[in-house]
Every structure is written in C-alpha cells, then in structure tokens.
Amino acid sequence: MTSLAANSVAASPRDCAGGVTLYRYHLSGHSHRVQLFLSLLDVPCRIVDIDLFKGEHRQADFLALNPFGQVPVLIDDGVVLADSSAILVYLASRYATGSTWYPGDAITRGRIQRWLSVAAGPLLAGPAMARRIRLVGLDQDPTAAVAAAHQLLAVLEHQLKAWPFLAGDNVSIADIALYTYVAQSPEGGVMLDGYPSVVAWLRQIEALPGFVAMAGAVHA
C-alpha cells in the first residue's frame, strides 16, 4: 500500500510547508474550493494528492482520516476535518475573524448557509455531475444533470444581477463554495454564455489576491 505521505506534491510558492495539510485530488472541485480559500487567506499548507482513480481514498490510512473515503480532508494542529463546507467554515472562523468571509450576524450567516446547502445539493446534481459524467467517462445520460445545471445557473444569474456576491455586497465563503464547479461547467458541456452576471461574478473571484485556478483539468 502506498503511504499517503509519499504522495505529497511539489509545493508551489503558495503551497508551502506549514501546520496545515490538505488531502486533495487535483480534479476534485470540492478539493479546489478548499485550496483556493487557503490561498486567498494566505494560509501556508502542505498538499497531499490522493489519486481517486488509483483508489487511494479507499486505503485504510485515508479512511482513518475520513471514513466516507472522500477528499478534501484538512489537518490543522492535529485537528482532522473532512467536508469542504465544514472546512471553509473552520478556516474562516479560525483565520479570518472580523472579515467578510463568514461574518457573525444572523442574516449573513443564514444566507451563507443557504449557499453552502446549494453547494452540497443542486451544484452537485447539476454542474458537478455533468462534468463528472464527461471527465470520468461514466456510462450515464448527462441530460438530467445538464438540465439541472442550467436551472441552477438561472437562479445564480437572477441572484447575481441583484447582488455582486451570493450573500450580498461582500465576498464570503458562499462564493468560494460555488465558484469551482460553476467555473468548470463547460467541461461538462454546460456553457456559460447566457449568464453574464454569473461570468462577471467568476471574474471578480478570479481577481482576488491569492486566487489559484484548478490545475490540470482535462477539457473534453
């Protein structure tokens, strides 16, 4: 069995060694949203690649970190945390208090949670699934996933016409939770041409200091 530590990828300037370790797969949008947020917060981290195609997420040492066998997993000062939304909340609460990423007021928190739920629901069923069918080459009709993706994009377009960011006037973890799979939608055959406010929102996130794109995506 390959040791997880042996899979540490070469560090980029922003992926430098530190107290935080991120277990991720480079084509996983869930992983990218955490890597992106770490970079935006300028929190140094070590990245360990878990190759889903080789089944490394089913190995005992990874299952000990996340019994669900899914990336991402974050370790910080001995704290092991799985689930991208949970990790975003943790990072914002630990490293970005007093910022707009995850403010304490009830209304903004409620709005942010709404989008974290969308990230775990319609975003997964729509853009993420359409992309997965194509990239993995699943023997599955993508029609329902593509339709669900456009349904979600229409909702996002409506929202982002009214507000610059998903939870209001300021960027928050809600935007990070949805960014990656929306940005990668074309990989699933879901084009963004009809959604100008969504595209403008993507560009705003990409202009943030510390932004890192998802590396190594395979375009169909």
Ligand SMILES: N[C@@H](CCC(=O)N[C@@H](CS)C(=O)NCC(=O)O)C(=O)O
């Ligand atoms: N709720 C989890 C979902 C993570 C997830 O679906 N990860 C995928 C990669 S994008 C994975 O590890 N899949 C492997 C598997 O489920 O066997 C999160 O938000 O982190």
